[in-house]
Amino acid sequence: MTEGRKILECVPNFSEGRNEESIERIVAPLKARPGVRLVNYEGDRDYNRLVVTVLGDPQAVKEAILDAVGIATELIDLNHHQGEHLRMGATDVVPLIPIRNMTVGETVELSRELGRAINERYGIPVFLYEDSASSPDRVNLANIRRGQFEGMAEKLLLPEWEPDFGQRKIHPTAGVTAVGARFPLIAYNIDLGTDKLEIANRIARAIRQSGGGFQFIKAGGVELKEKGIVQVTMNITDYRKNPIYRVFETVRMEAARYGVPVIGSEIIGLAPLDALTGSLEHYLGLHGFDDTKIIEHWLMDD
Numbered sequence: 236m237t238e239g240r241k242i243l244e245c246v247p248n249f250s251e252g253r254n255e256e257s258i259e260r261i262v263a264p265l266k267a268r269p270g271v272r273l274v275n276y277e278g279d280r281d282y283n284r285l286v287v288t289v290l291g292d293p294q295a296v297k298e299a300i301l302d303a304v305g306i307a308t309e310l311i312d313l314n315h316h317q318g319e320h321l322r323m324g325a326t327d328v329v330p331l332i333p334i335r336n337m338t339v340g341e342t343v344e345l346s347r348e349l350g351r352a353i354n355e356r357y358g359i360p361v362f363l364y365e366d367s368a369s370s371p372d373r374v375n376l377a378n379i380r381r382g383q384f385e386g387m388a389e390k391l392l393l394p395e396w397e398p399d400f401g402q403r404k405i406h407p408t409a410g411v412t413a414v415g416a417r418f419p420l421i422a423y424n425i426d427l428g429t430d431k432l433e434i435a436n437r438i439a440r441a442i443r444q445s446g447g448g449f450q451f452i453k454a455g456g457v458e459l460k461e462k463g464i465v466q467v468t469m470n471i472t473d474y475r476k477n478p479i480y481r482v483f484e485t486v487r488m489e490a491a492r493y494g495v496p497v498i499g500s501e502i503i504g505l506a507p508l509d510a511l512t513g514s515l516e517h518y519l520g521l522h523g524f525d526d527t528k529i530i531e532h533w534l535m536d537d
Contacts, residue, residue: 239282242335243293243342244419245300246517248308248327250316252278257310258285264302269297269468275504281459283318286422286503290334293341297349301433304412308357310457312408320526321456323380323387324411331416342416350400350414360391360401365417369399369455370513376413379455383412397426405446412457421510422503423479424457425486428496432458435465437488442467443481449485469530474507480514 249396251257256280262285265273270292278285280534285301304326311325329349333342343366350361368374372395377463382390387410390396391403399410405411435456440446444452457466467486471477487497508526516524526532 236240237240237517239294239336239339240335242290243296243337243345244332244334244505245289245296245329247300247303247312247329249287249303250283250313250318250320250322250325251285251307251328252283252318253280254310260310261285261303261306262287262308265289265299265437268299271299275468277503279320281318281461282320282387283316284320285503289385293345294336297345297352298495300349301352304329304359305357306355308359308406308409313410314408316384319459321380321383323382323384323410324412325405325406326353326359326412327380328364328376329412329414330420331414332419333416337526339416341499346414346416346440349420350412350415352413352516353412354398354400357406357409358401359406360398360404360411362411362413363399364413364415367415370395376415379413380472387411393513411486414443421472421474421479421506423469423495424503425467425469426459426462426469427465427490427499428498429465429493430463432456432465434490434493435467437493438467438486439469442469442485448528449482451477474510478513478517479510480517483514492517 249261262276270365274290275288293394295392307325314323320342331342331346346367350363353359362370362379364373365375372378388405397403439454439456442448443452446449452469454469457468459466490497
């Protein structure tokens with residue numbers, strides 16, 4: 236990835252985390268595609284959700300994502316979908332993140348191109364969110380997704396919820412999709428050593444912004460039935476204001492109130508290097524530490 240070249244990150248979320256054959260078919264258009272690098276994809280059986288991360292040339296990424304959306308539309312029927320994660324579409328959300336030599340404005344314009352193309356090609360209503368939002372109440376994805384697939388047909392008939400692209404009628408099996416430009420967020424989950432979902436929900440309410448907790452934190456409790464535990468699942472929407480270590484320690488402190496240990500955590504998808512080195516610096520008490528002290532920093536392409 237050479238200097239001067241525009242690099243876009245895209246992290247589409249698909250409502251399929253259990254059928255391995257379907258997962259591979261959805262990501263197939265993103266593999267060996269000129270100008271596109273598939274760097275990560277993870278299906279979660281409890282969430283029944285697939286999170287994919289690609290990097291590359293903006294137009295090449297757009298076309299590859301369009302093909303993947305088409306396959307997801309063909310394979311996923313939300314009328315028969317069950318999972319722990321909230322969802323409103325077979326392709327639930329498509330965030331676009333400018334990584335190198337791209338402005339937010341350029342990314343917003345690309346999101347509009349992609350949203351329009353998804354609707355025209357597949358008949359899926361599309362909402363623009365975050366930096367691409369057409370109104371303040373559409374900035375937050377949670378506002379758009381509220382009601383989920385089951386309530387979306389009725390929601391689209393409300394005056395304030397006309398899609399940005401498409402008619403006021405959901406796709407019968409693929410629902411609706413949100414597309415938008417945004418700052419890199421960190422999808423971060425913390426596992427608790429208990430099967431009591433109410434404890435995870437209480438902790439989530441204590442730490443998230445809407446509950447009076449940290450700004451730039453969205454959180455909820457999820458039951459991981461296959462593991463026999465619960466999880467506090469989060470989106471850290473600005474890691475510069477709320478670093479990972481601060482969130483982790485707060486969850487551990489809140490869990491201790493209930494006599495529950497933190498037994499692990501995970502990052503879904505990719506995270507910026509400085510988001511991770513901040514926690515390294517904190518826990519090791521490092522003085523004057525920055526990325527230039529990491530060998531790999533000097534091996535990266537300019």
